[in-house]
Amino acid sequence: MESLLTWLETQLADNSIFTLQTLSHYGAGLTTTVQLVFLSLIIGLIAAVPLAIGRGSRHAWIKWPIFAYTYVFRGTPLLIQLYLIYYGVVFVDGIQETWLWVILEDPFVPALIAFTLNTAAYTTEIFRGAIKSTSKGEIEAARAYGMSPRLTMRRIIIPSAFRRALPAYGNEVIFMLHASAIASVVTIMDLTGAARFVYARYYAPFEAFLFVAAIYLCLTFAILYFFRHLEKKLLAHLQPQTG
Amino acid sequence: MRSTTLTLAAVLAAGFSISFVSSSAMARDYDEVRLGADVPYEPFMYREADGELTGFEIELGNAVCEHLDIKCTWVEQDWDGIIPGLMARKYDAIMSSMAITDERAERVLFSEPYYTTPSAWITTREHDIDIDDKSSLEDLTVGVQRATLQDDYVTEMYGDTVEIRRYTGANEVVNDLRSGRLDITFMDYPIAEATIDIDSEGSDFKRISDFIKKPEEIFGRGVGMAFRQRDEALAEQFNEGLEALKDDGTYDEIMNRYFDYDVSL
Numbered sequence: 001m002e003s004l005l006t007w008l009e010t011q012l013a014d015n016s017i018f019t020l021q022t023l024s025h026y027g028a029g030l031t032t033t034v035q036l037v038f039l040s041l042i043i044g045l046i047a048a049v050p051l052a053i054g055r056g057s058r059h060a061w062i063k064w065p066i067f068a069y070t071y072v073f074r075g076t077p078l079l080i081q082l083y084l085i086y087y088g089v090v091f092v093d094g095i096q097e098t099w100l101w102v103i104l105e106d107p108f109v110p111a112l113i114a115f116t117l118n119t120a121a122y123t124t125e126i127f128r129g130a131i132k133s134t135s136k137g138e139i140e141a142a143r144a145y146g147m148s149p150r151l152t153m154r155r156i157i158i159p160s161a162f163r164r165a166l167p168a169y170g171n172e173v174i175f176m177l178h179a180s181a182i183a184s185v186v187t188i189m190d191l192t193g194a195a196r197f198v199y200a201r202y203y204a205p206f207e208a209f210l211f212v213a214a215i216y217l218c219l220t221f222a223i224l225y226f227f228r229h230l231e232k233k234l235l236a237h238l239q240p241q242t243g
Numbered sequence: 244m245r246s247t248t249l250t251l252a253a254v255l256a257a258g259f260s261i262s263f264v265s266s267s268a269m270a271r272d273y274d275e276v277r278l279g280a281d282v283p284y285e286p287f288m289y290r291e292a293d294g295e296l297t298g299f300e301i302e303l304g305n306a307v308c309e310h311l312d313i314k315c316t317w318v319e320q321d322w323d324g325i326i327p328g329l330m331a332r333k334y335d336a337i338m339s340s341m342a343i344t345d346e347r348a349e350r351v352l353f354s355e356p357y358y359t360t361p362s363a364w365i366t367t368r369e370h371d372i373d374i375d376d377k378s379s380l381e382d383l384t385v386g387v388q389r390a391t392l393q394d395d396y397v398t399e400m401y402g403d404t405v406e407i408r409r410y411t412g413a414n415e416v417v418n419d420l421r422s423g424r425l426d427i428t429f430m431d432y433p434i435a436e437a438t439i440d441i442d443s444e445g446s447d448f449k450r451i452s453d454f455i456k457k458p459e460e461i462f463g464r465g466v467g468m469a470f471r472q473r474d475e476a477l478a479e480q481f482n483e484g485l486e487a488l489k490d491d492g493t494y495d496e497i498m499n500r501y502f503d504y505d506v507s508l
Contacts, residue, residue, distance in 0.1 A: 087415070087418055090418060090419075090421070090422035090424075096422070096423050101423075105423070105424055107408070107424075184409075185411055187386075187408035187409055187410055189409075193409070196323075196389060196390070196409075197389075197409070199390070200389060200390030200394065201395070202346065203326065203346050203347060203349070203350060205327060
């Protein structure tokens with residue numbers, strides 16, 4: 001470790017911007033971004049499954065509230081949602097005295113809430129589309145086997161729908177990563193926040209932002225690779241058969 | 244090779260500047276100049292209820308232009324992109340409370356400073372903080388406006404003692420100071436005075452430090468107009484204009500309309 005640091009130091013000796021200190025800012029920013037995006041995606045994914053099923057429900061009192069939710073969160077910019085959740089809650093009288101303030105005081109949780117609600121709305125619609133496009137034949141076959149609607153949903157529709165939703169969901173993950181760049185407006189030191197900090201210190205927009213763009217590219221590459229791998233595995237039955 | 248080119252460039256630049264300066268008195272190449280400003284930034288630049296642009300810098304800028312017989316228009320630009328905007332020729336000069344620093348001077352050409360303002364630590368009534376005792380600041384959350392000198396000052400002097408949160412605008416800092424997310428803020432005093440009610444009877448906020456203007460390495464020489472490096476003749480014209488306004492009392496007249504303390508240098 002020690003020798004690695006000294007090696008890094010000699011490598012960095014020639015430039016004034018990318019010192020160990022600024023690199024550690026980028027490192028901390030990377031951690032924050034990954035945490036924020038990963039957590040909001042996981043929670044959003046878990047919430048989206050029942051919401052997507054409910055969205056296709058026959059009962060109006062289940063269907064319409066979910067539609068209203070996805071409509072609002074897909075129909076307004078994420079930046080506005082973040083502002084409302086971070087700055088808006090402050091204007092609720094006496095909120096500082098409630099337990100809610102403990103979680104809302106720190107910028108991380110409001111950002112996590114905004115990102116989660118946003119990605120859950122998009123994911124819900126992605127899954128709903130996939131569920132809706134399940135081929136009639138599969139459902140009829142399930143019914144012919146005597147499966148109840150509940151069992152059909154669990155055994156037939158959901159597994160095939162989620163496989164079909166995979167490419168679209170991979171896109172959503174990438175969008176979410178890029179959308180997280182706005183976290184720095186509520187003072188979170190994410191990757192973009194780190195870049196803005198370095199930019200502000202050295203007035204070097206190209207260096208600061210190109211470097212952070214490269215990190216985003218690497219992250220996107222990892223996500224692409226992961227989903228490519230997953231698709232290959234889960235959608236193998238849809239690949240053209242050769243040989 | 245690199246150093247030779249640089250030397251050559253420096254010699255050329257010096258040569259040009261001499262020739263420009265000597266001819267600037269009669270040069271009237273600029274009959275129209277666009278000034279970039281990050282509005283609003285009270286009381287330096289803001290809009291009246293009827294949408295009219297006004298403020299200390301707006302009035303000062305207009306007065307200089309009038310004196311120089313130049314037609315000036317104002318171009319609004321967010322602070323984050325104000326230097327790139329100058330380079331991209333969206334406007335010809337920045338007159339937007341930009342403090343003169345070495346880092347910035349590498350990219351832009353500054354006029355002589357035309358004002359300076361103090362900064363101060365501000366906190367809420369319920370806090371009992373002794374600013375001279377660094378340990379009383381420990382574990383506090385400090386809010387600053389991102390990419391400002393106040394940000395630099397706090398980062399440099401207190402970076403290891405306090406938690407620093409960086410905001411896009413002064414309003415956001417005040418918002419979070421009010422909400423309790425922040426314990427204290429270090430602000431440009433005129434901005435603070437314009438955004439929050441400080442030290443008056445029954446106000447929630449108090450100033451707990453002297454007016455801070457030093458060290459010069461951080462707070463710099465004051466605020467100047469910024470030009471593109473090659474526009475030396477234009478910078479020289481504005482220097483003369485500003486000097487003339489100071490001499491004939493116009494500067495003081497405008498200043499007294501906006502401040503109850505002296506911002507001149």
